[in-house]
Amino acid sequence: MARYLIRRLNLFLATSLVLFLVMFIVTSKFPVEHTFALTGLQSPTSQELAQIESDYQLDSSQLHQFFAYLQQRLSGNLGISATSQNPVIDELTAVLPASFELGIVAGLIALVLGLPLGVLASLSKHKITQHTIMAITLTGYSIPVFWLGLSLSLWFGVQLGWLPISGQINLLYDIRPVSGFLLIDTLLSDSQYATSAFIDALLHIILPAVTLAVLPFTVVVRITRAAMIAIMEQTYIKAAEARGLHTSIIVLRHALPNAFIPVLKNLGLMLGAFASYAMVVEVIFSWPGVGAWLVSGIYQRDYTVIQGGILAVALIIIFLSILIEVIHTAMNPLSRKELYAAN
């Protein structure tokens, strides 16, 4: 197992290195002054220019330049934002938790609702129930997320006025960031309005999270159903029935752990699509996350912000997909069997 983990870590490092290499090459191709693309300084003084040249070793060979670039980026120097003149790393740490909050809530909604519905769809004997669930999930799967987001905010936000449609929390509440996750921070806050702030934050997250959850939810339902149908015909399920176990115990202890394995694998594959959907959703609902920040950076030709955003998002996706693979291996003893055979 240790050997396997080291190999996965190795994969993470190698992929990240390739990512940095691509970013390095792309940075030199931006249609602006190279120093501006690297640091975000619009008109550096001669002193600053000398500093930049020594930092990034602009006089040396390309290889040396790459290592200098790597050193700067890894030490947290992502340059400053050309529009706000703040360090990019500070802006990034400010927007990342909001994105994580949205992603986690959406993922939880998809899993918590999707798994039981998939199991129900597979166990249901009625053709009508099965077809209804399948039709609904297929519809959800094929709805474009930007249209869904706009329609939901139009119906529930504008016409019905039930839910707020933009931002993370009402600006009237002053919440001191502790973890960066507003849902947690509002609970930790000692202000007298902490509870109402929490409720407000909860109301704010409903629409974006639901919009983002629709796609993974439908995928989870469909895969869970397919896997459950296949597994319920297996001999070990029949054997468990022959042992006189109750159906609910069979489903919970024997069928579901086996059915969750392909679901997990597909979640890993879906991560990239999920991240790009999250960006669209953040823009639609003005969610102060990394997606909205990156898109506004692109509009403003803020090259340092673009680099920082792409680096952060790509690194997170690489890390999470490797993490999911490791969890998949840990949960699925059968894949460990292949592991032993492969080594």
Add this chain to the structure above:
Amino acid sequence: MPLLDIRNLTIELDTPHGRVKALERVSLTLNPGEVHGLVGESGSGRTLLAKAILGIPGHNWTIQADRMMWDGQNLMDMSPSERRVLMGSEMAMIFQDPISSLDPAIAVGTQIIEAMPENKELPWWKRGSDKRKKAQQWLHKVGIKETQKIMSSYAWELSDGECQKVMIAIAVANQPRLLIADEPTNSMEVRTQAQIFRLLSKLNQLQNVSILLISHELETLSQWCDRLTVMYSGQVMESGVTSEVIANPYHPYTKALLDNIPDYSNPEHHKTMMQTLPGSAPALQHLPIGCRLGPRCPQAQKLCVNQPSLCHQKDRYFACHFPYHNEPCHEEPLTKS
């Protein structure tokens, strides 16, 4: 009173080729405490019969029977949940393929412990360790020495024989009255086979468990069983006390099976052709009408296009219009089927 009494059980399968009668009017009587052998080729519907008795039908089965009595109760009238209760406590089954009968994602030990009966007299916090201890005892009883190692392994890490022993331990832990063993020694080496058969017969003698032993090897079955039922292509051919059936087969199919067993006693016969029936067992979608042995039977006549009903004579059952050593039953209608 027989423990299990089945009359005219018919199982129809919905296949892409239409509905086929995989099992046609099968009757079986099993007395308490006996080892009953069920012999037949693969595809003759033995596993279907076993699953129908236990109550785990496939999704495309239609089951009909005149009666299916379990110890005085009619199984056909029971609800699935009542049958499920019966399965855990009174009937148990050992499946053909032991490795795939165990959940691959969970350690074997967890599954054994799950199947152990709960001791209701103990306080609830002691029941877990009690089950664990019982599981180890049962594993010992079925002949597994390294219980810790087996219990922490996954099914696919164990050999066929070990898995089969685990399955037997799970099956007998609730002390069932009927154990259905579906080819328990399929694809196993001879030594393990002997171990498992000895284990089963010990269970039968010590715990008085009735066993329905399914196999295709008439020789092995004749060694371990009190009574035999011979099936061919979904129909019961003959049934009776093992020694009588072997010594004096009434049905041409039973005789053919016995002739198939090679005879090494006479050196002159070594190079003669082995006795077999012409042709091969019919496919499920091309079943002959009437007696399904008809097209291959050396005794077949025009009458055989009607399915012969099962005759009961002196503790022997047979379904044949032209039996060896005997006269057919006279009460059977000659034309209707």
